[in-house]
Amino acid sequence: MTTSNKRDLIAAIPTGLFIGGQWVEAQSGKRCDVIDPATEDVIASIADGGAEDAERAIEVAAAVQDSWARTAPRARSEILRRAYEQMMERQDELASIITAEMGKPLAEARGEVAYAAEFFRWFSEEAVRIGGDATVSGDGRTRIIVSKAPVGPCVLVTPWNFPLAMGTRKIGPAIAAGCTMVFKPAHLTPLSSFALVEILREAGLPDGVLNVVCSSDPGSVVEPWMRSGKARKVSFTGSTAVGVRLLEQASQHIMRSSMELGGNAPFIVFDDADVDAAVDGLMIAKLRNMGEACTAANRIFVQRNVADEFARRLTERMSALVVGDGIDPATQIGPLIEPKAVEKVISLVSDAVRRGARILCGGQAPEGRGYYFPPTVLVDVDPESELMSTEIFGPVAAVIAFDDECDAIRLANDTQWGLVGYAFTQDVDRAFRLQEAIEVGMLGINTGLVSNPAAPFGGVKESGLGREGGRTGIEEFLEVRYLALPRSIPANV
Missing domain, CATH: 3.40.309.10 (Aldehyde Dehydrogenase; Chain A, domain 2)
Incomplete structure (x- = not known):
């Protein structure tokens, strides 16, 4: 990829906030620069969101939640499958964006695109396999019907080091489960996420299901989401110190929490x-x-x-x-x-x-x-x-x-x-x-690679809570509901 090709590729990526299906500027009008770490050149200027933008985004996500939850599992599955196919068709393009904004070699960036896309394929298959249970109580007098429902609007926060894969690892199960989202990608590497938004739009994701607010001041965006009372889950990948703060905020509204934190x-x-x-x-x-x-x-x-x-x-x-x-x-x-x-x-x-x-x-x-x-x-x-x-x-x-x-x-x-x-x-x-x-x-x-979309990714101790990927990954975005139905017992039993 030549320098001129890189410029043309970056120039074609939207650089605003994505709220309610539209690219918009930050209410403050502020923007921040994206730097190529290989050259120290500014390669893009993006909208720098704040609290007002965050509040608007969570309002939209909450308003759309009920209609999105009623969408047929197969419809959600097919959106993810189409997005997977588009990502693989555009593998070189997406890899070039990753390399430009965070520096990893192109061959490795192509590997990240394939890994990221696989989360969409995996969860496209999981979307139509959300199950439940039916049994009878021990005394025989109650039918116990267990079903699963979307947890509700989700706060998704991702780091800069795998800018595409960290997004799909959270967005994929949220879409499959029927959850709307407010998403804050890292401001150091936002362009991959913006390109992903466009792919999901082309794949048919309805307006308002995914809302993206990037900011050079993450707390100004995430904190309003956490205290809104409208978000019902937070999924965060990043440092243990930030994870602790988010768990403290999540406790105020008893939010479901998934934390993929530090490692050693x-x-x-x-x-x-x-x-x-x-x-x-x-x-x-x-x-x-x-x-x-x-x-x-x-x-x-x-x-x-x-x-x-x-x-x-x-x-x-x-x-x-x-x-x-x-x-x-x-x-x-x-x-x-x-x-x-x-x-x-x-x-x-x-x-x-x-x-x-x-x-x-x-x-x-x-x-x-x-x-x-x-x-x-x-x-x-x-x-x-x-x-x-x-x-x-x-x-x-x-x-x-x-x-x-x-x-x-x-x-x-x-x-x-x-x-x-x-x-x-x-x-x-x-x-x-x-x-x-x-x-x-x-x-x-006897292997140096454990990450796999088909496996549950996550840690113990101060490395986090919950798992991403595998069969358990979608469970993080679902609530268990139990229906009790009286059951008559024949008189001769």
């Missing part, structure tokens, strides 16, 4: 593992999205007698990666999202080095335009280093040796987070022991 994923390599396969797995688990992922391997624990060999092979792979603008087909590692992301990684690496860590490759941000940090491998890392208790969100692999299985489990669980973990071993019994012992919502054995 352990990656464990046992001495019986295939070391090359483990390195392959870590390259995926660590470097997907330049390490800017809640599922990224953050703490790499390698059994002591293979730790040096693992670090050597990992360093060979990491140091050979091509860093650059994601629009270049040769690029394997793109920029980080913004300057403070680079500053954070520099600070974490510097702290580890002060505590005795050695840098085997990378470790220093390059000069010049763009928010870059090179793939970095650290060994001899002090367990008290800040990067052991902080989401790194960058291409930094910190390798720590451990002695035995009990030691590995203790280290893995030594965190308040519990989203995902990874382990490489040839011992099947050990794999099941780890599944029972490691405190995470998801565990990958």
